[in-house]
Amino acid sequence: MSLKTGGIVILDFGSQTAQLIARRVRELGVYAALVPFNATRDDAAAAVPDFRGVILSGSPASVYESGAPTLPPWVLETQLPVLGICYGQHLITDALGGQVSGSNLREYGQASIQITNPAGLFDDLDTAQTVWMSHGDRTEHLPDGFVTTAITDNAPYAAIAHPARRLYGIQFHPEVQHTEHGTAILRNFVIRICGAAQNWTPEHFIAASVQSIREQVGAGRVLLGMSGGVDSSVAGELIHRAVGDQLVPVFVNHGMLRQDEAKQVIALARTLGWQNMTAVDATEEFLHALAGVSDPEAKRVIIGKTFADVFEREAAKLGRLDWL
Secondary structure, three states, X not given: OOOOOOOEEEEEOOOOOHHHHHHHHHHOOOOEEEEEOOOOHHHHHHHOOOOOEEEEOOOOOOOOOOOOXXXXXXXXXXXXXXXXXXXXXXXXXXXXXXXXXXXXXXXXXXXXXXXXXXXXXXXXXOOEEEEEEEEEEEEEEOOOOOEEEEEOOOOOOOEEEEOOOOEEEEOXXXXXXXXXXXXXXHHHXXXXXXXXXXXXXXXXXXXXXXXXXXXXXXXXXXXXXXXXXXXXXXXXXXXXXXXXXXXXXXXXXXXXXXXXXXXXXXXXXXXXXXXXXXXXXXXXXXXXXXXXXXXXXXXXXXXXXXHHHHHHHHHOXXXXXXXX
C-alpha cells in the first residue's frame, strides 16, 4: 500500500497557515496533501489515492464578495467527511443555504469557546477551551440540518456540524499552537470520523523509500555526492539499505568545514558500512582558487565551480556509474 493511500486532502483557499494544517495531520501519522481550491476530484485522488476526508482551509477572502474562491461541487458530492476551518466553515454554510456576513466585532487572538454539543469533533475534550480566532466574518444562519456545537460571546456558531452527513465547520484555527486542544480536535476528525489510514510514519517511509530505490536502481551503481550533512547522509543510507555496495559515495573536503569535521564524515561512512567511500582532500585546490577574492558572490561561484570540477574528476576514476 502507498504511504499516501487513505489520507486527507486539504483545499488551500489562501490561508497563511494552510501548510501548517498539513503538517498537523501528518504528525498524526496520516498523509495529507495540500491542493489548490480549484482542484478537481481527479486532482485530489491523484494527490491522495482513496482519500478519506477533506479539510477546507481559511482564507483572507469573504464568501459573499464577488470573485471569492468557491467550494468545488465534488467536495460535497463525495459524501466524505468535510471539516471547514474559518473560511472553510463559511464555504459550507454558504453552499448549503446558510448565511455569512461581516461581523461588527472582529476576533483576532485567543478566545474562549464553550462546547454545547461534542458531535464527534469535541469528543472527550473540555467543555471550555481556549482557541485562536482570526476572522472578520461570521455565520449568521445555519443551513438546514446543522446544529451548533460551540459558541463564544461574539460567535453564536463558533463550531457547527451536520453529524449525519459528517460535515463540520469551526470558526477558529486548530492547526496553531495557541488553540489548546487543536491536535485533539484534528485527531477526532482525521482518525475517528474519517477513519484515515495511519501509514505516514518514519518506519513506513523508510521501508517504502528503500523498496522504491531498489526497484528503480536495479543492478546499477549509484554515485552519491557526500557532504556529511543531514540530506546527503540520509539519502546515502537509504540507498545503501536498498542496494548495498552498489552505492559509490564521493566526499570532497574543500577545507572550509569545522575542525575535524572531515574526519567525522569519513568515520560516519565507515560506521554505516559504506565500503566504496572515496574521500578527496582538495583543500589546497580550493584555497588556491579563492586566493585574493573577497567578494562573497564571487567566492560562491568559485567554490561551486571548483567543487563540480573535483567531483567530476574523481567520479571519472570510478568506472561505470548508472545513477547520480
